[in-house]
Amino acid sequence: MDLCQLTALELAEKLKSGQVTQADAIAAAQARIAAAQPENNAFVTVADEVSPTAGLSASPLAGVPMAYKDNICTKGVKTSCASKILGDFKPPYDATIVERLRAAGAVSLGKLNMDEFAMGSTSETSFYGPVKNPWDLSRVPGGSSGGAAAAVAAGEVWYAIGSDTGGSIRQPAAYCGVTGMKPTYGTVSRYGLIAYASSLDQMGPIARSAADCAAVLDLIQGRDPRDGTSLDAPAGGLLAGLTGDIRGRRVGIPADCFGDGLDGEVRRAVLAAADVLRARGAVVEEFPLPVIRYAVPAYYIIACAEASSNLSRFDGVKYGWRAEHYEDLTELYTKTRTEGFGSEVKRRILLGTFVLSTGYYDAYYKKALQVKAVIKSAFDEAFQKYDLLLTPVAPTTAPKLGESLSDPLQMYLSDIYTVSVNLAGLPGISVPCGFDAKGMPIGAQLIGPALGDGVVLNAAHAFQLETDYHKKAPAEKGGGRA
Amino acid sequence: MTWETVIGLETHVELATKTKIFCSCTTEFGGAPNTHCCPVCTGMPGTLPVLNKRVLEFAVKAGLALNCSITRRCKFDRKNYFYPDLPKAYQISQLYLPICRDGAVPIRTEAGVEKTIRIHELHMEEDAGKLVHDPWIDQTRADYNRCGVPLIEIVTEPDFRCADEVIAYLEKLRSTLQYLGVSDCKMQEGSLRCDVNLSVRPAGSTEFGTRTEMKNLNSFKAIARAIQYEARRQIELIEEGKRVIQETRRWDENKDATFAMRSKENAQDYRYFPEPDIPPLEISQEELDRYRAEQPEMAEAKMARYQTDYGLPAYDTQMITAQKALADFFEAAVALDSDPKQASNWIMGQVMGQLSARGMEAKDMAFSPASLARLIALVKDGRLNRNTAVKVFEAVFETDGDVDAYVREHSLEQVSDAGLVQKAVEEVFAANPKSVADYQAGKQKAFGFLVGQTMARLKGRASPQVVNETIKALLEQL
Amino acid sequence: MKMTEEMVDYVSALARLKLPEEERARMTGELEQILAYMDVLNALDTSSVEPMSHVFPVKNVMREDVVLPSAGRAALLANAPAPDGEAFLVPRTVE
Numbered sequence A: 001m002d003l004c005q006l007t008a009l010e011l012a013e014k015l016k017s018g019q020v021t022q023a024d025a026i027a028a029a030q031a032r033i034a035a036a037q038p039e040n041n042a043f044v045t046v047a048d049e050v051s052p053t054a055g056l057s058a059s060p061l062a063g064v065p066m067a068y069k070d071n072i073c074t075k076g077v078k079t080s081c082a083s084k085i086l087g088d089f090k091p092p093y094d095a096t097i098v099e100r101l102r103a104a105g106a107v108s109l110g111k112l113n114m115d116e117f118a119m120g121s122t123s124e125t126s127f128y129g130p131v132k133n134p135w136d137l138s139r140v141p142g143g144s145s146g147g148a149a150a151a152v153a154a155g156e157v158w159y160a161i162g163s164d165t166g167g168s169i170r171q172p173a174a175y176c177g178v179t180g181m182k183p184t185y186g187t188v189s190r191y192g193l194i195a196y197a198s199s200l201d202q203m204g205p206i207a208r209s210a211a212d213c214a215a216v217l218d219l220i221q222g223r224d225p226r227d228g229t230s231l232d233a234p235a236g237g238l239l240a241g242l243t244g245d246i247r248g249r250r251v252g253i254p255a256d257c258f259g260d261g262l263d264g265e266v267r268r269a270v271l272a273a274a275d276v277l278r279a280r281g282a283v284v285e286e287f288p289l290p291v292i293r294y295a296v297p298a299y300y301i302i303a304c305a306e307a308s309s310n311l312s313r314f315d316g317v318k319y320g321w322r323a324e325h326y327e328d329l330t331e332l333y334t335k336t337r338t339e340g341f342g343s344e345v346k347r348r349i350l351l352g353t354f355v356l357s358t359g360y361y362d363a364y365y366k367k368a369l370q371v372k373a374v375i376k377s378a379f380d381e382a383f384q385k386y387d388l389l390l391t392p393v394a395p396t397t398a399p400k401l402g403e404s405l406s407d408p409l410q411m412y413l414s415d416i417y418t419v420s421v422n423l424a425g426l427p428g429i430s431v432p433c434g435f436d437a438k439g440m441p442i443g444a445q446l447i448g449p450a451l452g453d454g455v456v457l458n459a460a461h462a463f464q465l466e467t468d469y470h471k472k473a474p475a476e477k478g479g480g481r482a
Numbered sequence B: 001m002t003w004e005t006v007i008g009l010e011t012h013v014e015l016a017t018k019t020k021i022f023c024s025c026t027t028e029f030g031g032a033p034n035t036h037c038c039p040v041c042t043g044m045p046g047t048l049p050v051l052n053k054r055v056l057e058f059a060v061k062a063g064l065a066l067n068c069s070i071t072r073r074c075k076f077d078r079k080n081y082f083y084p085d086l087p088k089a090y091q092i093s094q095l096y097l098p099i100c101r102d103g104a105v106p107i108r109t110e111a112g113v114e115k116t117i118r119i120h121e122l123h124m125e126e127d128a129g130k131l132v133h134d135p136w137i138d139q140t141r142a143d144y145n146r147c148g149v150p151l152i153e154i155v156t157e158p159d160f161r162c163a164d165e166v167i168a169y170l171e172k173l174r175s176t177l178q179y180l181g182v183s184d185c186k187m188q189e190g191s192l193r194c195d196v197n198l199s200v201r202p203a204g205s206t207e208f209g210t211r212t213e214m215k216n217l218n219s220f221k222a223i224a225r226a227i228q229y230e231a232r233r234q235i236e237l238i239e240e241g242k243r244v245i246q247e248t249r250r251w252d253e254n255k256d257a258t259f260a261m262r263s264k265e266n267a268q269d270y271r272y273f274p275e276p277d278i279p280p281l282e283i284s285q286e287e288l289d290r291y292r293a294e295q296p297e298m299a300e301a302k303m304a305r306y307q308t309d310y311g312l313p314a315y316d317t318q319m320i321t322a323q324k325a326l327a328d329f330f331e332a333a334v335a336l337d338s339d340p341k342q343a344s345n346w347i348m349g350q351v352m353g354q355l356s357a358r359g360m361e362a363k364d365m366a367f368s369p370a371s372l373a374r375l376i377a378l379v380k381d382g383r384l385n386r387n388t389a390v391k392v393f394e395a396v397f398e399t400d401g402d403v404d405a406y407v408r409e410h411s412l413e414q415v416s417d418a419g420l421v422q423k424a425v426e427e428v429f430a431a432n433p434k435s436v437a438d439y440q441a442g443k444q445k446a447f448g449f450l451v452g453q454t455m456a457r458l459k460g461r462a463s464p465q466v467v468n469e470t471i472k473a474l475l476e477q478l
Numbered sequence C: 001m002k003m004t005e006e007m008v009d010y011v012s013a014l015a016r017l018k019l020p021e022e023e024r025a026r027m028t029g030e031l032e033q034i035l036a037y038m039d040v041l042n043a044l045d046t047s048s049v050e051p052m053s054h055v056f057p058v059k060n061v062m063r064e065d066v067v068l069p070s071a072g073r074a075a076l077l078a079n080a081p082a083p084d085g086e087a088f089l090v091p092r093t094v095e
Helices: A008-017 A022-040 A096-103 A146-153 A170-176 A210-220 A264-279 A290-313 A329-340 A343-356 A361-385 A408-413 A419-423 A453-466 B053-065 B163-180 B220-239 B285-293 B299-310 B314-321 B324-335 B340-358 B369-380 B386-396 B403-409 B418-431 B433-440 B445-457 B464-477 C005-014 C021-043 C073-077
Strands: A043-046 A065-069 A107-112 A159-164 A179-182 A202-207 A250-254 A283-287 A388-392 A428-435 A441-447 B003-014 B077-080 B090-093 B100-108 B114-126 B130-134 B139-143 B150-156 B192-202 B212-217 B248-252 B257-260 C088-091
Touching: A008 A022, A008 A210, A022 A043, A022 A065, A022 A107, A022 A146, A043 A146, A065 A146, A096 A107, A096 A210, A107 A146, A146 A159, A146 A170, A146 A202, A159 A179, A159 A210, A170 A179, A170 A428, A170 A441, A179 A210, A179 A453, A202 A210, A210 A428, A210 A453, A250 A264, A250 A361, A264 A283, A264 A388, A264 A428, A264 A441, A264 A453, A290 A343, A290 A361, A290 A408, A290 A419, A290 B077, A290 C021, A329 C088, A343 A361, A343 C005, A343 C021, A361 A419, A361 C021, A388 A453, A408 C021, A428 A453, A441 A453, B003 B163, B003 B220, B053 B100, B053 B114, B053 B150, B053 B163, B053 B285, B090 B114, B100 B163, B114 B163, B163 B192, B163 B220, B163 B299, B163 B324, B192 B220, B212 B220, B220 B248, B220 B257, B299 B314, B299 B324, B299 B340, B314 B324, B314 B340, B324 B340, B324 B369, B340 B369, B340 B386, B369 B386, B369 B403, B386 B403, B418 B433, B418 B445, B418 B464, B433 B445, B433 B464, B445 B464, C005 C021
Parallel strands: A065 A107, A065 A159, A250 A283, A250 A388, B212 B248
Antiparallel strands: A043 A107, A159 A202, A179 A202, A179 A428, A388 A441, A428 A441, B003 B150, B003 B192, B077 B090, B100 B114, B114 B150, B130 B139, B139 C088, B192 B212, B248 B257
16 A cells, blocks of 8 residues: 555544554655655645654644644744745744644644745745656746645645645645635634735645645644734634535636637547536536636736835844845845845746835736725625635646746736636645546636635535545655555 | 915834834834844835834824824825835825824914814824945945834924924923823934924915925924024025925024925925725724724813813923823822822922933833822821921932831831920030020020021921921920 | 836845846846736726725724733744744844
8 A cells, every 4th residue: 555645634534443554654755755856846844853743633634744844833843935035034922723733633744835925936046946746847847835735645644734825735636636725815814824925825734635634624623823814704614515416506707717728638628528527517607707808917016015124024134044245234135135035036026016105006906906895896796606616726737847937917917717717816736637638637616705715625625526636646756645 | 575384294103012013023112223123124125114003093082183084095105215224115094085084283372373284184104214424444334223113293283483383382292192101202212303394475475485304303492493494594585586495494502593404305396196005994883982992081071070080280280281191190199089289289399309300201200109198198198297208209209219218217207206206305405505595685686596506406307397386385484 | 117227226225135247147037027918007097996905894803801820941942943932133233
């Protein structure tokens, strides 16, 4: 039996029944990491010593090895955001999500590679080198949670925690053939997530099934007094709610998400997914959602503006890397930041600084906040008619390494299907729904209304009861889950 | 030409909350560097601010007392700039929707001029840390203990025309905020700080001149001197045909002059935008009503009431209400049945004397209203004479020692037994026959001598009035 | 929106960045292209729309004014590039 092929829930079951020991599971994962890391570079930090958790029976995922994206603070363990500027930063505290998962018996195997400061769609901008797609090592895993998606796809961990500001969980999950969910904004505490864009950031699971995602979300959702934007909404019960029954569910397909720019193979796979839902009793129909075309510009204005402020604290004074030679304070700041940040991060900081600067605030930033309101109300209206929306995750499957970064605008435009979900604060999941002719995975996105996380998960679960795309594993050396 | 000075104030007041505005660290003044800090107030990556409830309450109460309108839906914004005293590189403040706007503060200057100063706005924000230069290593140390201490910034309209008005306003502001209990307003500890915006214009002109902003004003005296200096400097510049430059200037106490500061950055573009980490605030009508109902009686109202209810002279009421702690002390003593005028005399004389001799503030003193009431009662009942009572007061003041115990231990109780006084007088007469004879010969001075001798024999514990009467009576019998 | 190198310099100075000559020229072009694309927003009439900074109607999230122990100073200074045991050190700032 290859333990690394199990889902997190399957492994947890075997741990509880005593069929498998924690030591076996940890050793299997560590062996897989040792083999895969040189190929796919999914980790920034691999934990040296891993101790099993006590109290196995308490929680549904107790004892299951996992890992965190490297923008999530772990006390005493290097947290780099894959940036040079954070140096060997070891946070003096744990993120709320880390506390909660540890209390639920999670066993962390390390910290996962990503685009620097979660800015990117390819996981190539990491100071620690690009992550590679386990399905084809010449391709990107997507981003920014590329390390998380690659590690799960390659069988290195049973689930991972990523973060999603504009698609950073869903798009890499789609590119790597795994399941990734961005929950409703405010349902998972952001305390301890190093901020990219505070009003859009949300952490969530990447795993091998919707059921695994539900189990993880049951552990991490819920109000946190340390995060003022965390919602006071009931949490838990998602896993228990997975009936697979979607009879009568109304699923809307926004026609504007299937127009120009969408790859034909992706379109066919996503529309085929609609048929699967229909076959299980859902009512599927097309509808127009024209405001989607404004999502990318509004998203980049808001995200970059907030990022320009959030990333100002990295200045070489309190933590992280400091430039070696400087004459005065201004030079200390300027050299540290110029040498410490990569190109994409600097581009977004400059863009964000510009849209907030005197004379441009109204035309760009304020305008973007108004467009956000328009997009939010268009979604509200859609959810008057539908329980769920079905869209592609990305216009294409994973591109080759090095193809995307040369044209930043083109890269931004590829976020078209995911960013509106962040702007509107909605839950969205990416489920594997097929492969293209080159054998690369395709993802379909299910979007629910605010706090409709359970509805989204149940539909994804129904889809996975009917299909086996999520059970496929890459055969590559750096992957090798098959 | 005659010139008019136009002044507006920006006053930063540290609120007297127990914890910081966005984290649970203490706001206590002092402390070894970086010991009142946590990941939130040192700007660690991943941390988030959560607003202290009491900050909102204090800001609203201050706004109500300054006759402001309260912004029922308000928000925080980020003000972005790089400086080592600001670890996040942005200050959480309020630009677009400050909590209070459009207030009015009536003032009365020392010279008796009355006018109203308009408040433009009052907003909540966080304080920055402290930077201390170390000349030995030629580096600056950043201490973040003060980072995140809650502030309200109160911005006036340019309504002042001279230093007297500014001082009158600040005194009024300080008294009001102290009465509210929202700040201790200690300038020496930096809990009340003031930036002065000043320009000059020809008298009668309605346009404003170019203004400068003065910082580092640590006392009312410094503010008054800086205003006088800066107004003169600007007038001289203009009269010499030069221009006033809009800039920030630092007051140098030792040199008695203002100096232009090197600007922190070449461009001041703070890129304010709504703080995404803090949801908006909404103040309900009920809360507003409750805050209104909780507004304490302010100094003017107390002055008026003390005059009507207790018949105190205006001078007394002004002295006693100058500090809320003194007024509270007075009211507590009166509530314990002390005669109001007696209580007032003790407070203005002995209590304020001790405070000023010790450089203390009334709110920090241990001496209790109950002890004062006891002293007043002992004097009134004739069990202590006033002079002895003052000595007891001085002895118990520091630690609020037990008045009765002290009187007992030191056998200070007044001798009110007429027989004992008579016995003492007879002994004095017997010992000083010459003085008795002198008195009978018409030398009034001898009377005082006999009183002194009798008091000495009674160790000062007798009522002077009883001694006087006894001596008179016995002399007449001779 | 025409993006100039002067504009890039101004924004860089605000952000405490100093791009090398080559990067500065490239960045100017890229930013101009991106901003030009963002002008698509002008096609949407938002004159009557309230800007939305918080997506959900959450309000009045506050904590009680209760002191909790501060963090240990050593832990807060542990990551500093130039600590002196008590404080964070920076080049002279005081005038």
